[in-house]
Amino acid sequence: MMLRFLAAMAVAASITSGAASQSVRSYPADAMCAQEQLCRRCDGPACLKVASPAAWPEGVAGGTTTPFHLGPFRLRLPADPQSIHVLGGGDVIVRYAKDRWIGFSLQTATAAGLPLRDDPVPAIDKHPAGTLAFADVPRVIFTKTPDDAEPRQDDDRRIWRSALTSKHAALERTTEMSIATRGPLTLYLADGGVADLDGVAYVAHRSLRDGYLYVNARGFAFAEFRRVAGSIEHLKE
Numbered sequence: 001m002m003l004r005f006l007a008a009m010a011v012a013a014s015i016t017s018g019a020a021s022q023s024v025r026s027y028p029a030d031a032m033c034a035q036e037q038l039c040r041r042c043d044g045p046a047c048l049k050v051a052s053p054a055a056w057p058e059g060v061a062g063g064t065t066t067p068f069h070l071g072p073f074r075l076r077l078p079a080d081p082q083s084i085h086v087l088g089g090g091d092v093i094v095r096y097a098k099d100r101w102i103g104f105s106l107q108t109a110t111a112a113g114l115p116l117r118d119d120p121v122p123a124i125d126k127h128p129a130g131t132l133a134f135a136d137v138p139r140v141i142f143t144k145t146p147d148d149a150e151p152r153q154d155d156d157r158r159i160w161r162s163a164l165t166s167k168h169a170a171l172e173r174t175t176e177m178s179i180a181t182r183g184p185l186t187l188y189l190a191d192g193g194v195a196d197l198d199g200v201a202y203v204a205h206r207s208l209r210d211g212y213l214y215v216n217a218r219g220f221a222f223a224e225f226r227r228v229a230g231s232i233e234h235l236k237e
Helices: 003-011 031-036 134-143 154-164 167-171 222-230
Strands: 065-070 073-078 083-086 092-097 100-108 177-182 185-190 199-205 211-218
Touching: 031 154, 065 092, 065 100, 073 100, 073 211, 073 222, 100 134, 134 154, 134 167, 134 177, 134 185, 134 199, 134 211, 185 222, 199 222, 211 222
Parallel strands: none
Antiparallel strands: 065 073, 083 092, 092 100, 100 211, 177 185, 185 199, 199 211
16 A cells, blocks of 8 residues: 555645536636646535544553654554555555554655745644645645635645645545644544545644644554544654
């Protein structure tokens, strides 16, 4: 399983086919759409899904886990995996059986071809106009719909559209989704997702503007995956 492909489905800009959609909207074309193939559109019923605030999930017990560190994040995954695979680009798959695994990666603006933001404004929740960062991709996917007004600045619109155009693919099978915060972390959590996943999580860190942690799983009940997501921590700054 190519984790990079699964993650890209949740962040890369794509033009959704209206013929395949159950809900097609009309969007005016503009220069960014024509020149960069980055159009203002999201088609399908999942485009209207928004997450609800929730308490941070209870994590798995520390004595039954194996810790992994990636960027400013620490994950505690179930102990005793059969194998650990590090793929190109730094993606990691921890496999427990043939069809039972957890994958995680640090998604970056550079890898996605999106604008970098080096100003110190926090990435989460409280933005002045014109300061969207790559860490806002999961926030747009989980809280915004085609009915929301786009940002005005081009770099912000690139980030916004890259998230919103992929929203239907990222959340088509999702029936439960939530947002939780703990310290500098914001957790975006959903059951299902692309390619028959059983759970997906995006974790943004307020001091990491141009990246976020992406975690997905197959062969895990969503309650199990929720505990894995709940055990994600940040390394001391």
